[in-house]
Amino acid sequence: MPDNASVRLPDPRERLRLRISRAATLLFLTGGTAATSGDRIAKETGVSTRTIWRHFRNKESCAEPIALRGLDWELNTLRSWPPGTPLDTHIISEAAHFAPDQHDHFLQDFSLSARLVHLTRHEPVLRIAWLMACDHAERELTAVLANRAGLPAHTPHLRVNAAAGAAALRILHERRSADPALRAGRDTPSAHASRTAAVLARVICPCPPDSTARPPP
Numbered sequence: 644m645p646d647n648a649s650v651r652l653p654d655p656r657e658r659l660r661l662r663i664s665r666a667a668t669l670l671f672l673t674g675g676t677a678a679t680s681g682d683r684i685a686k687e688t689g690v691s692t693r694t695i696w697r698h699f700r701n702k703e704s705c706a707e708p709i710a711l712r713g714l715d716w717e718l719n720t721l722r723s724w725p726p727g728t729p730l731d732t733h734i735i736s737e738a739a740h741f742a743p744d745q746h747d748h749f750l751q752d753f754s755l756s757a758r759l760v761h762l763t764r765h766e767p768v769l770r771i772a773w774l775m776a777c778d779h780a781e782r783e784l785t786a787v788l789a790n791r792a793g794l795p796a797h798t799p800h801l802r803v804n805a806a807a808g809a810a811a812l813r814i815l816h817e818r819r820s821a822d823p824a825l826r827a828g829r830d831t832p833s834a835h836a837s838r839t840a841a842v843l844a845r846v847i848c849p850c851p852p853d854s855t856a857r858p859p860p
Contacts, residue, residue, distance in 0.1 A: 660698055660708045661752070663688045667705035668759050676703065676766050703768050706759055710776035713756025715749070716741075716832035717812055717839060718780060721787050730847060731840035738836030750831060760820040773813075781809035788847070807846040815839060 666687035670679040681702050685692040699705045720737045724730060763770040784805035789796040796802075815838065824830045832839075 657708070659690075659694075661712065663690065663695060663698060664705055664708035664712075665752070665755065667702065668709045668755055671706060671766065671769060672758055672762060676768050703772055704775070706769055706772035707775050709752060709756050709759055710773045711779055712749070712752040713760065713816055714776060714780050714812060716753070717843075718783050721784065721843075724787070724791070726791070729844065731844035734836055734840035734843065738833035741831065741833040753832060754825065754830075757816070757820045757822075757825045760816055777809050777813045780812055781805050784808045784847070804847055808843060811842050811846050815842060 663684065667679065667684045670683060670687060679702060681695050682692050684702060684705055685695045688695070695702075695705070699707075717734075720734055721730075723737070724733050728736075759769065760773055763773050782805075785796050785801055788801045788804055789798065792798075792801060794801055815835070819825050819830075819835060822830065
């Protein structure tokens with residue numbers, strides 16, 4: 644595998660949102676949410692305050708891209724899950740091919756996301772950003788499972804599976820955020836692949852046993 648398919652490169656609009664989110668998250672971490680203004684976030688990012696409000700509904704929502712960045716590895720691994728391969732096998736394989744030296748910026752974001760998730764324990768107003776990221780993960784999982792099962796995305800079983808998968812990811816990341824090594828940037832998504840694989844393989848199943856859709860690969 645010459646290139647790691649598990650890290651998606653952001654488009655230009657996402658890159659700007661990520662720049663703003665990095666600056667905002669660092670300000671929240673160092674000075675607290677209450678002491679951080681939209682003007683300060685704009686100054687740290689090097690953009691106008693108007694640009695901040697064009698991309699985010701309020702200052703707390705500026706943390707959402709970094710919160711979601713922490714889930715990127717798992718979501719992109721799920722998107723690349725090939726037919727005929729058990730989910731846990733695929734996750735372990737992707738982890739084995741993960742090349743940290745090619746994704747330094749991603750790893751910085753991953754560490755920053757862990758610090759943000761840890762901060763939500765003490766800054767409840769920021770928890771909305773984390774829960775919004777988890778909601779996005781649920782919608783992504785629904786699309787992945789619907790595609791594999793050949794069923795509409797609104798199928799109840801798929802939505803329940805996606806909700807369970809997103810909840811599992813949320814709990815895994817909240818537990819990991821307590822790890823000082825991860826928050827310090829000395830850890831990678833692949834370091835936790837075995838546990839992630841075991842948990843997700845238990846809760847994610849594209850089709851119910853009595854489904855009339857084609858069986859999951």
